[in-house]
Amino acid sequence: MTNAVEIRGLRKSFSDLEVLKGIDLDVAEGEAVVLLGSSGSGKSTLLRCINFMEEPTAGQIRLNGDLIGTEQGGRMRYHEADLCKLRTRIGMVFQHFNLFPHMTVLENVMEGQTIVLGRSKAEAKDKAMTQLLRVGLEMKAEEYPARLSGGQKQRVAIARALAMDPEVMLFDEVTSALDPELVGEVLKTMLQLAEDGMTMVCVTHEIGFAYHVANKVCFLHDGLILEQGAPQFVLQTPETQRVRDFLAGHSLFKLPN
Amino acid sequence: MVVEIVRERLLYEWDFVATLADMDLLLLGLWNTIQVFFLALVFGVPLGLGLALGRMSRILVLSQLCSFIIEFFRTTPPLVQLFWFFFALPILISVQMTPFVASVLTFSIQSSAFFAEIFRGGINSIDKGQWEAAKAIGMTRKSSLTRIILPQAVKRMIPAFAERSIELLKTTTLISTVSYADLMFQANELASKNFRPLEVYTVVAIMYFFLILTFSQLTIRLEYRLAKTGEGTLR
Ligand SMILES: Nc1ncnc2c1ncn2[C@@H]1O[C@H](COP(=O)(O)OP(=O)(O)OP(=O)(O)O)[C@@H](O)[C@H]1O
Ligand SMILES: [Mg+2]
Numbered sequence: 462m463t464n465a466v467e468i469r470g471l472r473k474s475f476s477d478l479e480v481l482k483g484i485d486l487d488v489a490e491g492e493a494v495v496l497l498g499s500s501g502s503g504k505s506t507l508l509r510c511i512n513f514m515e516e517p518t519a520g521q522i523r524l525n526g527d528l529i530g531t532e533q534g535g536r537m538r539y540h541e542a543d544l545c546k547l548r549t550r551i552g553m554v555f556q557h558f559n560l561f562p563h564m565t566v567l568e569n570v571m572e573g574q575t576i577v578l579g580r581s582k583a584e585a586k587d588k589a590m591t592q593l594l595r596v597g598l599e600m601k602a603e604e605y606p607a608r609l610s611g612g613q614k615q616r617v618a619i620a621r622a623l624a625m626d627p628e629v630m631l632f633d634e635v636t637s638a639l640d641p642e643l644v645g646e647v648l649k650t651m652l653q654l655a656e657d658g659m660t661m662v663c664v665t666h667e668i669g670f671a672y673h674v675a676n677k678v679c680f681l682h683d684g685l686i687l688e689q690g691a692p693q694f695v696l697q698t699p700e701t702q703r704v705r706d707f708l709a710g711h712s713l714f715k716l717p718n
Numbered sequence: 719m720v721v722e723i724v725r726e727r728l729l730y731e732w733d734f735v736a737t738l739a740d741m742d743l744l745l746l747g748l749w750n751t752i753q754v755f756f757l758a759l760v761f762g763v764p765l766g767l768g769l770a771l772g773r774m775s776r777i778l779v780l781s782q783l784c785s786f787i788i789e790f791f792r793t794t795p796p797l798v799q800l801f802w803f804f805f806a807l808p809i810l811i812s813v814q815m816t817p818f819v820a821s822v823l824t825f826s827i828q829s830s831a832f833f834a835e836i837f838r839g840g841i842n843s844i845d846k847g848q849w850e851a852a853k854a855i856g857m858t859r860k861s862s863l864t865r866i867i868l869p870q871a872v873k874r875m876i877p878a879f880a881e882r883s884i885e886l887l888k889t890t891t892l893i894s895t896v897s898y899a900d901l902m903f904q905a906n907e908l909a910s911k912n913f914r915p916l917e918v919y920t921v922v923a924i925m926y927f928f929l930i931l932t933f934s935q936l937t938i939r940l941e942y943r944l945a946k947t948g949e950g951t952l953r
Contacts, residue, residue, distance in 0.1 A: 514853060541858070549856035559851035563869050573855030576865060618851075625855060 463526040465490045465629050465660040466511060471520035473506055480506045482684035484520070488629070488677075491658040495671040495692075498681030499707060504664040507681065508631050511662065512551040513544045524550060525628055549577055552622030552630040556638050558614040560606040560621070566593065567602040570621045578625065585624075592620040596650050612643030616650050623654075630654065632663040668711050672696050680704050736912040737921055744918075747904030748925055754821050754900065755887050761826035762886075766833025771863075773838060784834070791831035797892050800824045804896045817898035821890070829886045836878045840871035873944045880937035884930050901925060 466488040473481040480503045488494050496504045509515045511522065513529065516539055522529045529547055530537040561569050570589035574580045580588070593599045596616035606614055615635055622630060632651065636644040648670050655661055655674050665671065671678050672692045679689040680703075688695050688704055699705050737744075772784030791799065804820035807813075815823075844867050852862035894903035905922040909915040 512854065514850065545856045545858055547856075548854060553854040555847060555850065555854075557847050559845075559847035561848065561851070561866055563873070572865065573857070576861055577856040621855065 462490070464488055464523070465492070465525055466662070467523040468511070469521045471507070471510060471522065472518045473503075473510055473515060474518045479518075480684055481510070481517075484684075484686060486679065486686065486689075488660060488662060490525075490660055492676045493655040493659075493661040493663065493674055494677045494679060495675040496662065496664045496679050496681055497666075497668075497671065497707065502681040503684050504681055505633055508553075508633050508662060508664055511629070511631060512548050512553055513539065514548075514553070545577075549573070549625055550628050552625060552627035554615070554618050554622055554630070554632045554635045556634045558606075558611075558618045558638075560614055560617055562606050564605075565602065566598065566604050566606065566609070566617050569606065569617060570624045573621065573625050588624050588626075589620070592623045593617070595623065595653075596620045610643060611639045612646045615639065615647045619647075619650055619654075629660045629662065632661065632665070634664050634666065636665065636667060666711065668696065668708065680707070730916070732917065733914065734917050734921070736914050737908065737917040740908050740912065741921075743904050743908055744901065744921060744925065747899060747901035748929070750898065750904075751887075751890055751900040751902075752929070754818070754825060754890050754893060754898070755883075757822045758825035758829050758886060758890075759883060761822070762829035763833055765826060765830035767837050769830055769834035770837035770841065773834065774841070788831045788834050791828050792835070796824070796828055796889050797895065799828055800892055800896060817893065817896045820896060821893040821898050821900075825886060825890060825893075828889075829882065832882050832885075833879070836875050836882060837871070839878070840875040841867055843874055844870050873941075876937055876941045876944070880934055883937075884934060887930060887933070888926070 464487045466486070468484055468486040471481055471484040471486075472479065484507060486494075486507075496507060498504050506515060510517045513522075517537070519536075521537065524547065530539040530543070532538075560566075561572065564572065567586065567589055570592060571582070571585040574585035574588060575582060590599060590602065593602055596619055598613060598616055598620065601609060601613060601617070606617065609617065618635075619630075635651075636647050639647065644667070648667060651661070651663070651670070652674050663670075663675075675692050677689060678692045678695040680687045680695060680699075682703055688700055695704065696708065699708065769784045769788055772780050773788060775781045775784070800820065803824045804815055804817065807820075808815050841863075848866050848870070849862055852866045853859075857865070890900060891902040893900050894906060897903065901922060905918050909918040912918070
């Protein structure tokens with residue numbers, strides 16, 4: 462079986478700062494992978510390389526078997542048009558939602574479908590409503606984003622990405638900007654997606670979510686994957702002190718059971 | 719002595735009859751002013767957008783060229799520009815400029831330099847996340863700009879745009895110096911004909927006042943209308 466995402470030898474530098482130093486990662490179809498790591502370890506950069514929001518400096522990425530870019534003289538070359546097409550196959554959700562404030566919720570979810578995929582208005586509207594229903598916001602279709610709560614905005618952002626029928630969904634700390642009481646509704650939506658068999662790569666600090674939802678947890682440190690495996694192993698019996706310290710920091714103030 | 723002068727001033731007898739009798743001259747001037755103003759906007763706004771995009775381009779040569787054009791036209795006096803286009807350019811390209819063409823040309827380019835900076839400010843004021851979200855759903859840079867960034871930026875630009883346009887409208891009085899029959903030119907002509915400069919310029923001031931008032935009311939209405947949909951500068 463081919464992997465949904467296959468990353469080999471991925472490196473990324475910003476001028477002379479090397480952020481990713483050779484990442485190998487497989488994401489099987491229908492799998493939910495959670496990336497953990499301290500701030501600045503390169504989680505966002507890795508995620509953004511998968512849909513080429515950032516162009517890798519070296520290495521190869523395959524999406525459902527398709528090698529992205531063309532090899533030329535030992536280096537990968539990317540054409541913007543190909544990358545645009547690729548991005549339609551990968552959904553991305555951001556920490557700060559980034560909804561289009563001048564469009565209604567429905568228009569937000571239709572925009573990519575009509576402008577990028579060239580779907581008819583009717584078809585796009587149909588698909589948009591289906592996805593809004595899925596995230597439980599069909600009644601907000603005619604509202605402008607400014608009138609939604611943070612949790613609702615984030616669910617619209619998820620619907621907007623889903624409406625493109627992506628093969629993989631990327632989530633970058635999508636609950637970090639939310640008030641604590643709104644985190645649950647977004648995590649529940651993501652859990653639902655995982656249960657529906659969506660292939661997902663999530664950066665999150667919600668260790669509980671990682672434990673219960675992820676098929677695989679990867680711990681990034683200093684541009685490399687330090688540990689990876691099933692959440693039970695990585696989160697409960699980590700091999701390295703680094704991961705133990707990280708997890709200890711995250712459960713410092715846990716309620717007694 | 720001082721008292722004498724003051725009394726004389728106070729005793730000035732206003733007489734609008736002669737001026738109002740030649741109102742058609744002033745109205746023609748007003749119409750000519752509006753034409754130059756309107757055309758300067760029609761050419762200046764898109765040209766300004768082009769210059770702004772050029773200045774923000776990653777192509778260094780293009781960016782520097784556009785920066786230079788913008789700064790040049792922002793920092794030289796409009797009257798000098800007008801004279802240059804009217805008197806100097808025809809020598810270089812050996813084409814006779816009519817005052818009308820020279821005026822439209824000057825004020826299109828001159829105002830485009832200012833509009834470019836307004837566009838640039840507006841576009842830069844939009845959160846980077848908007849570009850990212852557009853890119854992430856596969857939009858090209860061009861459709862991101864036209865569908866996502868500009869519609870939001872334009873709303874924020876309206877007050878600055880209106881301010882600049884009003885400035886432009888007032889600056890068009892300079893075109894009377896190249897004998898284009900704008901409102902100012904017609905006023906000068908009429909005043910030297912009927913020897914009633916006080917009345918003539920009073921009427922002309924009122925005409926400019928109402929022209930600009932109408933224009934600024936239109937922009938405020940536009941701003942309100944846009945503010946209704948989502949984010950705007952007014953609520
Ligand atoms: N566009 C960029 N230009 C230069 N440096 C960058 C850029 N993006 C990220 N970096 C740097 O790369 C490093 C890794 O950043 P990244 O955002 O991937 O970390 P992260 O693991 O997501 O951290 P956080 O948990 O704070 O989000 C940081 O040192 C950051 O400053
Ligand atoms: Mg990050």
